[in-house]
Amino acid sequence: MDLISYCDKLAHRSRSASRDLARASTAQKNRWLLAAGDGLVHRAKDILAANAKDVALAEATHLPAAQLDRLRLDESRVIGIAKGLLEIASLSDPVGRVLDERTRPNGLKIQKVAVPLGVILFIYESRPNVTVDAAGLCVKSGNAVILRGGKESLHTNQALYAVLRDSLEGVQLPPDAVQLVTTPDHAAVGHLLTLDRWIDLVIPRGGESLIRRVAGEARMPVLKHYQGNCHVYVDRAADIDMALAILLNAKCQRPGVCNAAESLLVHADVAAAFLPRAGSALRERGVEIRGCPETCRLIPEAKPATDADHAAEFLDLILSVKVVDSLEAAVDHIARFGSQHTEAIITNDPRAAERFTAAVDSAAVMVNASTRFNDGYEFGLGAEVGISTDKFHARGPCGLQELCSYKYIVHGAGQVRE
Amino acid sequence: MDLISYCDKLAHRSRSASRDLARASTAQKNRWLLAAGDGLVHRAKDILAANAKDVALAEATHLPAAQLDRLRLDESRVIGIAKGLLEIASLSDPVGRVLDERTRPNGLKIQKVAVPLGVILFIYESRPNVTVDAAGLCVKSGNAVILRGGKESLHTNQALYAVLRDSLEGVQLPPDAVQLVTTPDHAAVGHLLTLDRWIDLVIPRGGESLIRRVAGEARMPVLKHYQGNCHVYVDRAADIDMALAILLNAKCQRPGVCNAAESLLVHADVAAAFLPRAGSALRERGVEIRGCPETCRLIPEAKPATDADHAAEFLDLILSVKVVDSLEAAVDHIARFGSQHTEAIITNDPRAAERFTAAVDSAAVMVNASTRFNDGYEFGLGAEVGISTDKFHARGPCGLQELCSYKYIVHGAGQVRE
Numbered sequence: 029m030d031l032i033s034y035c036d037k038l039a040h041r042s043r044s045a046s047r048d049l050a051r052a053s054t055a056q057k058n059r060w061l062l063a064a065g066d067g068l069v070h071r072a073k074d075i076l077a078a079n080a081k082d083v084a085l086a087e088a089t090h091l092p093a094a095q096l097d098r099l100r101l102d103e104s105r106v107i108g109i110a111k112g113l114l115e116i117a118s119l120s121d122p123v124g125r126v127l128d129e130r131t132r133p134n135g136l137k138i139q140k141v142a143v144p145l146g147v148i149l150f151i152y153e154s155r156p157n158v159t160v161d162a163a164g165l166c167v168k169s170g171n172a173v174i175l176r177g178g179k180e181s182l183h184t185n186q187a188l189y190a191v192l193r194d195s196l197e198g199v200q201l202p203p204d205a206v207q208l209v210t211t212p213d214h215a216a217v218g219h220l221l222t223l224d225r226w227i228d229l230v231i232p233r234g235g236e237s238l239i240r241r242v243a244g245e246a247r248m249p250v251l252k253h254y255q256g257n258c259h260v261y262v263d264r265a266a267d268i269d270m271a272l273a274i275l276l277n278a279k280c281q282r283p284g285v286c287n288a289a290e291s292l293l294v295h296a297d298v299a300a301a302f303l304p305r306a307g308s309a310l311r312e313r314g315v316e317i318r319g320c321p322e323t324c325r326l327i328p329e330a331k332p333a334t335d336a337d338h339a340a341e342f343l344d345l346i347l348s349v350k351v352v353d354s355l356e357a358a359v360d361h362i363a364r365f366g367s368q369h370t371e372a373i374i375t376n377d378p379r380a381a382e383r384f385t386a387a388v389d390s391a392a393v394m395v396n397a398s399t400r401f402n403d404g405y406e407f408g409l410g411a412e413v414g415i416s417t418d419k420f421h422a423r424g425p426c427g428l429q430e431l432c433s434y435k436y437i438v439h440g441a442g443q444v445r446e
Numbered sequence: 447m448d449l450i451s452y453c454d455k456l457a458h459r460s461r462s463a464s465r466d467l468a469r470a471s472t473a474q475k476n477r478w479l480l481a482a483g484d485g486l487v488h489r490a491k492d493i494l495a496a497n498a499k500d501v502a503l504a505e506a507t508h509l510p511a512a513q514l515d516r517l518r519l520d521e522s523r524v525i526g527i528a529k530g531l532l533e534i535a536s537l538s539d540p541v542g543r544v545l546d547e548r549t550r551p552n553g554l555k556i557q558k559v560a561v562p563l564g565v566i567l568f569i570y571e572s573r574p575n576v577t578v579d580a581a582g583l584c585v586k587s588g589n590a591v592i593l594r595g596g597k598e599s600l601h602t603n604q605a606l607y608a609v610l611r612d613s614l615e616g617v618q619l620p621p622d623a624v625q626l627v628t629t630p631d632h633a634a635v636g637h638l639l640t641l642d643r644w645i646d647l648v649i650p651r652g653g654e655s656l657i658r659r660v661a662g663e664a665r666m667p668v669l670k671h672y673q674g675n676c677h678v679y680v681d682r683a684a685d686i687d688m689a690l691a692i693l694l695n696a697k698c699q700r701p702g703v704c705n706a707a708e709s710l711l712v713h714a715d716v717a718a719a720f721l722p723r724a725g726s727a728l729r730e731r732g733v734e735i736r737g738c739p740e741t742c743r744l745i746p747e748a749k750p751a752t753d754a755d756h757a758a759e760f761l762d763l764i765l766s767v768k769v770v771d772s773l774e775a776a777v778d779h780i781a782r783f784g785s786q787h788t789e790a791i792i793t794n795d796p797r798a799a800e801r802f803t804a805a806v807d808s809a810a811v812m813v814n815a816s817t818r819f820n821d822g823y824e825f826g827l828g829a830e831v832g833i834s835t836d837k838f839h840a841r842g843p844c845g846l847q848e849l850c851s852y853k854y855i856v857h858g859a860g861q862v863r864e
Contacts, residue, residue, distance in 0.1 A: 047781065047805075047807070050807065051804055051805065130825075130826050132824070132825075132826055136815055136819060136824075138825050138826070143807065145837055145838070146807070146837065228837055228838070229838065249667070249836075249838040249839075267860070270860040273860060273862055274860065274862055276862075277862035277863055278862075281862070281863055363465065381857075385855045386469055387465075387469065389465070389468065389561065389564070389853070390853060391853060391854065392853065392854040392855075392856060393853060393854070393855050393856070394856045394858065395855075395856065395857045395858060396857070396858045396859055396860055396861075397554055397856055397857070397858025397859075397860070397861045397862075398861065398862045398863050400862070400863040401554060401856060401858075401861065401863060402854070402856075406550070406554075406863070407548075407550075407556050407854065408548050408550055408556070418667075419563055419564065419646055419851035420563070420646070420647065420667040420838070420839045420851065421667075421838050421839040423851055423852055423853060423854075424853070424854050433837035433838065433841055434841055435807070435808060435809060435810065435811060435841065435842070436809065436810040436811070436820070436825065436841075436842050437803045437810075437811050437813075438810060438811070438812045438813065438815055438819060438820075439799075439813045439814070439815070440812065440813060440814045440815025440819075441814055441815075442685070442688040442691060442692065442814055442815070443814075443815045443816065443819065444691055444692055444694075444695035444696075444699070444815075444816045444818070445695055445699055445816050445818040445819060445824070
């Protein structure tokens with residue numbers, strides 16, 4: 029079978045499965061999540077054997093150590109993946125939720141009801157846990173999913189997929205609800221991205237270059253999570269101790285993630301009180317500071333910052349710093365250099381907080397809290413497929429609800445339009 | 447100034463204006479809507495003079511009569527346009543609406559708040575009223591708008607635009623909140639569609655070819671309203687009189703619009719009772735019937751239907767008809783040939799209604815009501831920019847709420863992440 033028919037058939041089978049899956053009951057979907065979790069644990073040996081093949085190949089091709097670590101599974105990681113499915117089972121079903129309801133003067137009863145999007149194509153890099161997480165989130169939200177993992181984890185993904193598929197059959201859900209693209213041919217992705225007739229959404233999960241390539245080629249919508257150049261703004265009315273604790277948490281607790289802080293803005297009135305203390309605390313934690321002239325004056329070891337530094341997502345122990353004359357100047361700086369992901373203000377002035385949250389146009393705006401809280405679990409929304417930096421459809425953490433569309437269901441008694 | 451800098455500056459000015467507009471109060475936006483409505487009425491003479499120029503040019507170039515009619519204004523049409531702004535003023539402001547709210551165990555208070563999308567590019571054909579409607583809806587929802595009307599109505603649009611812009615200044619809103627593309631050069635649209643850095647959404651309003659062209663070129667999201675191949679399904683448990691009244695309304699009341707019925711499906715058990723009556727009522731109204739063999743047997747003047755007939759959006763007095771053996775067969779037919787716009791079931795069996803509304807994946811599914819009700823006004827949502835056939839972001843009627851995104855605002859007391 030040639031590649032184009034392979035992709036067409038795959039997508040078409042997903043579309044068919046999605047019609048049944050959209051009507052599956054919550055109980056049935058949860059039974060699958062539990063059965064699949066169980067299956068993963070019981071078949072851990074097969075999964076680890078497949079994973080060992082991938083790891084051996086990866087070692088032979090000298091995959092970087094960090095990637096190798098993400099690829100490698102052991103029994104406790106398999107149990108962790110299975111636990112993820114149990115957590116998804118515990119989340120409430122987004123399908124069928126009545127989002128709005130109204131009765132019109134002519135008696136028509138109008139309901140706006142959440143429905144699945146349909147078919148989701150998931151493209152991701154080497155972490156094999158995404159295979160299971162993505163399948164769990166998609167099926168729980170009533171969506172069929174086509175999984176396309178990295179070639180480094182193909183054997184692992186096939187072993188995980190075998191469990192997912194068998195357990196779909198076990199609970200009488202359509203087995204094509206979850207499909208795995210097994211051809212290593214890169215052209216498969218290119219062709220799948222043209223099939224907007226059968227695929228409703230693409231979610232690329234990986235580096236910015238992957239996301240940009242997918243967004244450029246896809247004919248269907250793409251859920252994008254680009255970079256996070258997150259700012260902490262220390263207002264003139266800030267509690268300095270609180271500001272320091274939040275800055276250190278936002279910058280240092282996990283510097284390689286999108287909701288870590290990359291830029292610090294400090295009101296001129298508190299710069300002399302705050303920056304020297306912040307400088308030495310950051311230095312202790314190995315953070316390099318790139319600052320404006322006033323910052324360099326207050327923190328002698330700071331290097332001068334360029335515009336590129338202010339715009340950068342370092343994902344590393346580097347921080348750009350600027351002293352600003354007003355809250356409005358902070359907002360303007362964020363509008364110019366930020367990525368609309370997450371910003372925080374530290375202030376004891378409720379009016380300043382209100383001006384900041386109203387004026388900053390980011391997925392999440394924090395008052396007296398770390399940027400690191402922009403996360404589906406931390407927001408109490410449950411597991412997520414990513415943090416969207418788009419404003420269309422979904423913004424911020426994307427979980428089960430964000431994988432849904434809606435339809436209007438209208439009940440009448442014979443009404444016609446005059 | 448070359449075309450590219452012209453477009454860049456226009457889009458960049460819109461982006462700046464959008465930042466102020468996003469924070470404008472409801473009262474200020476409503477003052478503008480009232481002032482603009484007032485201005486249109488007071489300056490009707492200027493508008494009609496400009497319109498006369500367009501009409502004269504259109505007559506000279508032999509524009510078709512229907513288009514000429516849509517282009518031509520008189521005083522009562524200008525008053526009608528102004529009234530549209532007053533209606534928008536009466537709708538509630540979607541910006542700042544708290545969509546969700548939760549307090550986390552760690553004390554973080556999380557609010558999900560509606561915010562404008564930002565900058566909207568509106569591309570439309572010859573009706574000049576869209577200039578005013580689109581501006582009113584965008585500004586009320588806090589969005590800056592770039593208007594690109596048809597070249598046939600350029601003088602009229604400029605006269606309308608002068609009123610809109612002057613009244614923005616009059617109420618201290620940023621005048622660049624509404625901008626008009628005045629160059630007749632087609633390449634302007636092409637370039638604007640690449641400016642995803644400054645433009646958040648494109649709304650093409652016109653025929654399918656315009657929408658497909660825009661969707662193909664745009665780098666930002668596009669709100670699409672493709673065709674409506676709407677179905678009426680007469681169930682075995684239908685009230686035959688009600689079914690006939692709804693069918694005639696859905697097909698004949700305004701056959702040229704997207705929510706008019708194009709296809710009729712009849713359960714075999716009621717075909718003999720329903721189709722002959724429907725056939726003669728439709729014939730009286732000049733409707734041509736293209737049916738399956740059983741339909742042709744029951745309605746002698748029906749012509750045989752092809753697959754193309756079942757898939758067609760006729761926008762005319764033509765109806766495709768098929769007799770089906772079950773509700774599920776009706777659902778399958780709709781899945782195969784429909785356009786996911788609007789379908790109706792006529793039935794007195796609540797379980798059949800439930801099966802149909804659950805299984806049919808369309809923007810609106812009607813029970814015992816005409817397809818013609820899928821409309822922002824009829825749903826009580828107020829004026830709309832179109833009826834989306836997409837499932838992403840917004841589906842069905844798109845009004846003020848659908849022109850918004852949201853952001854998360856999080857209030858803490860110094861929380862950091864463990």
